[in-house]
Amino acid sequence: MFQGSMVAIVTPMQSNGTVDDNALSRLIEFHISEGTQGIVSVGTTGESATLSVEEHGWVIQRTINLVEGRVPVIAGTGANATAEAIILAKHAKAAGADATLSVVPYYNKPSQAGMLAHFTAVADAVDVPMYLYNVPGRTVVDMLPETTAALSRHANIVGIKDAAGGAARTKTLLEQCVDDFVVLSGEDDTCCESLLVGGHGFISVTTNVAPRLMREMCDAARSGDAAKAREINAKLQLLHDAMFCEPSPCAAKWALEQMGLIDGTIRLPILPLTEASHQRTLEALAAADVQVKS
Numbered sequence: 664m665f666q667g668s669m670v671a672i673v674t675p676m677q678s679n680g681t682v683d684d685n686a687l688s689r690l691i692e693f694h695i696s697e698g699t700q701g702i703v704s705v706g707t708t709g710e711s712a713t714l715s716v717e718e719h720g721w722v723i724q725r726t727i728n729l730v731e732g733r734v735p736v737i738a739g740t741g742a743n744a745t746a747e748a749i750i751l752a753k754h755a756k757a758a759g760a761d762a763t764l765s766v767v768p769y770y771n772k773p774s775q776a777g778m779l780a781h782f783t784a785v786a787d788a789v790d791v792p793m794y795l796y797n798v799p800g801r802t803v804v805d806m807l808p809e810t811t812a813a814l815s816r817h818a819n820i821v822g823i824k825d826a827a828g829g830a831a832r833t834k835t836l837l838e839q840c841v842d843d844f845v846v847l848s849g850e851d852d853t854c855c856e857s858l859l860v861g862g863h864g865f866i867s868v869t870t871n872v873a874p875r876l877m878r879e880m881c882d883a884a885r886s887g888d889a890a891k892a893r894e895i896n897a898k899l900q901l902l903h904d905a906m907f908c909e910p911s912p913c914a915a916k917w918a919l920e921q922m923g924l925i926d927g928t929i930r931l932p933i934l935p936l937t938e939a940s941h942q943r944t945l946e947a948l949a950a951a952d953v954q955v956k957s
Contacts, residue, residue, distance in 0.1 A: 664792060664821045664845045665735040665762060666863040668881040669701035670694055670870040671708035673912050674722055675925040682718055684725065686925040691729045693924060697874035700881075702730060703764055703866050706739040707801065708912045713930040719751070724758045737866075741766030741796060745781050752789040762792040764824060764866070769802040775810045786819040793819055798826040798849060808835045815840035822847060824866045829853030833862045852903040855896040858884035868906045869899060871915045872922065873951045898951050905947035908940050918944055921955040 672694070675686035694702060704726040705711045705719050714722065723738045730736050738755035740763040742748040752763050767773075768781055786793055795814060799805040805827050814820050822845030825832055829850055836846045837860075848854035848865040857865070858881060870877040876899060884892035906914050910933050917936035920927035921944075929935055936944065948955060 664843075665701045665737065666845055666847070667700035667885070668698070668870060668874070668878040669703060669737070669847070669864060669866045670699050670874065671703045671706045671866050671868055672726075673871055673916055673919065673925070674705065674709040674714065675916075675919075676928040676930070678926055678928055680928060680930060682714075682722060683926065687722070687725060688729055689924055690919075691726065694870075694874050695730070695733050698878035699734065699870060699874045700864070700878065701735045701737060701866075702726060703737045703739060704760075706764055706796075706866070707766075707798070708868050708871070708915065709739060710912070710930055710933075711739050711741070713933075720754050720758070723755055723760060727759045735761040737762045737764050737794060739764050739766075741768075743768040743771050745784050748781070748785050749788045752785055752791060752793070756789055756791040760791065762794055762821065763789075764794045764796050766796040766798065767802045767804060767806050772804050775807055778804075778806050779810055779813055782814050782820065783817060786814075786817045790819060792821045794845070794847070795820065795823040796826075796849065797823060800826065808832070808839050811836060812839040812841075815844040821845055822863070824849040826850045830856040830860045830862075833857040834860045837861050851906065852900070855880060855884055855892050859889050859892065868911055868915055869902050871912075872906075872918045872948065873899060873902055873953050876951055901947035901950045902953075905940070905944045908943060909936055910934075914940065914944055917941070918948060918953075918955075921945070921948070922953065923956045 738760035740751035826849030848857040880895040
């Protein structure tokens with residue numbers, strides 16, 4: 664299934680707050696030309712929490728249309744209501760998404776048995792490849808490896824984006840899940856080490872602004888060249904940190920605006936990147952050889 668260097672792409676917006684179709688097209692072409700191997704549409708970084716249901720569906724469909732099959736498109740379809748997650752997954756399948764990304768239900772604080780039942784119900788209802796998404800920093804609860812291992816045996820559940828525990832968690836998942844289950848890192852600052860213990864790729868915020876370098880790091884790590892992968896990742900470390908210096912994705916959007924790709928507009932309750940973080944972000948972009956407008 665889909666592996667490698669994938670982007671949790673931002674949803675560009677015009678200054679009036681509406682989704683910016685022209686900027687979305689620019690971003691898609693930018694990523695394909697720079698070597699991004701998969702696009703995750705309307706995940707957390709795509710502001711799924713503040714898009715309307717209509718916007719959510721439109722952005723996924725538009726992204727699929729713009730990509731034209733050149734790279735896989737994974738649609739964010741997670742929800743804390745199982746019935747809603749099923750509806751979103753059905754729409755993604757109808758739109759032509761290659762796979763879905765479904766987050767652990769947030770706010771509800773489900774038990775491990777509840778998570779197992781939730782994802783099983785979605786996978787049973789919609790015949791489309793599903794990636795699980797475990798991000799306890801946002802959902803409050805951690806889907807444990809044994810729960811993931813049980814879900815990995817479902818024919819429609821093909822992988823996980825895990826943002827809990829870095830390389831150690833990656834290694835545990837690889838050991839406990841079925842052999843063809845795809846383990847992707849969801850933590851930018853630990854994704855290199857996760858790859859080096861056998862992870863299959865990552866879904867990244869940093870890739871929004873440094874896609875070529877992230878692809879090069881991914882390729883080096885997956886080919887077993889640890890020295891080169893770590894050398895590249897060292898150039899990216901300031902950027903990994905800067906992308907989360909304030910609530911995401913405000914730093915990624917501000918950086919993309921400096922690169923001339925989008926307007927940096929973001930929706931409340933997330934605020935635009937504060938001026939205090941501008942210089943730090945510019946220095947991180949320079950360290951990763953990312954060009955900005957003069």
